[in-house]
Amino acid sequence: MSAGLHDRAPVWRRLLRDPRAVAGMVLIGLALLGALLAPLLPLPGPEAPDFLATLAPPGGAHPLGTDDLGRDTLSRILAGARVSLLVGLASVAAALVIGGTLGLLAGFLGGWVDTLVMRVMDVLLAFPGILLALGVTAALGASLGNTVIAIAAVNLPVLARVARGQALALRGLDYVKAQEALGFGSMTILWRAVLPNALSPILVQASVLLASSIITESYLSFLGLGVQPPTPSWGNMLRDAIGFLDQAPWLAWFPGLAIFLTVLGFNLLGDGVRDRLDPRD
CATH class of the missing domain: 1.10.3720.10 (MetI-like)
Structure with a gap:
């Protein structure tokens, strides 16, 4: 009886019982939240250069540093999230x-x-x-x-x-x-x-x-x-970082980490959805 009741529970409740699915939803939710709230955050525009702060390390006014044109990496990561998710x-x-x-x-x-x-x-x-x-x-x-x-x-x-x-x-x-x-x-x-x-x-x-x-x-x-540039995406951010791996390795770290965590989130959620919708479960 308990198994039957479990099977009849709404899908979202079954997903919430699965730690993998919950972890996936959290990671995807963070990516979506960042993409949606990016314009409201007190950050420089993702395409706005600051030639006085080129290749700045993470910290201070630029939490994730800047690229070779002084563009804020965090702002570009969030803008890239919109592109990748879209x-x-x-x-x-x-x-x-x-x-x-x-x-x-x-x-x-x-x-x-x-x-x-x-x-x-x-x-x-x-x-x-x-x-x-x-x-x-x-x-x-x-x-x-x-x-x-x-x-x-x-x-x-x-x-x-x-x-x-x-x-x-x-x-x-x-x-x-x-x-x-x-x-x-x-x-x-x-x-x-x-x-x-x-x-x-x-x-x-x-x-x-x-x-x-x-x-x-x-x-x-x-x-x-x-x-295409100047629109930021995680892929072209990684490409631009190749020439600066010795001076500014964070230019590759952060977009690579964004790709990894977002893909991990969708994989975890996909595994959870598959298991919870499997009629043999």
Whole structure:
């Protein structure tokens, strides 16, 4: 009885019982809070130079130091959080809507729809994710919007395959066949019966992809194919720090730590969501 009651508890309550998920939510919450409150904090603008304080060490008016142009590192870290979180969430959301829809249609309808959709996804999966992202940004140009498109293209086939697998597993169940016998159309059945029951595994996979999306954004920005200066992102901050590792190693420490903690937060939360939504749990 206790196990059944545990299973029926709301998802958020189950997550709050998981130390990993709580730790992940705290780390993600800190990143979100910093990104949202950055304009309200008494800090210099992230793009404002101070040539009298170039390469200043952490402390005093600049808690995390300054870069070679005297720009405040803390201000730039917080501005970079907005970029990384925006790109991560937007790219996963786009892949979730497009890939999830295509995967559900392919799995439920079968036939030529399944063949066409999955062959396209196989082509995308044939490329290592980072190479696909590099190819898309190189073809479209380096910008914030194109970075979102590139990372969405990487995530698209992963979510499509998960959604297709769920649709294949559900379409043969009795309650789906009952709706077919009652004369409901395929789209109605897909919307009313298949999607609600397929949604949990798809969302779990999406939560896991958030971490890899932030890493990919940082990688693209590091190579100069992501967000372009003077807009700060953690990736281009790491790239700018390379020439000053001997004089000012903190320029690499802090954006690297921001990437690590944010990705760790999404991984911990993703693990917690996966375990708590697992029907076998």
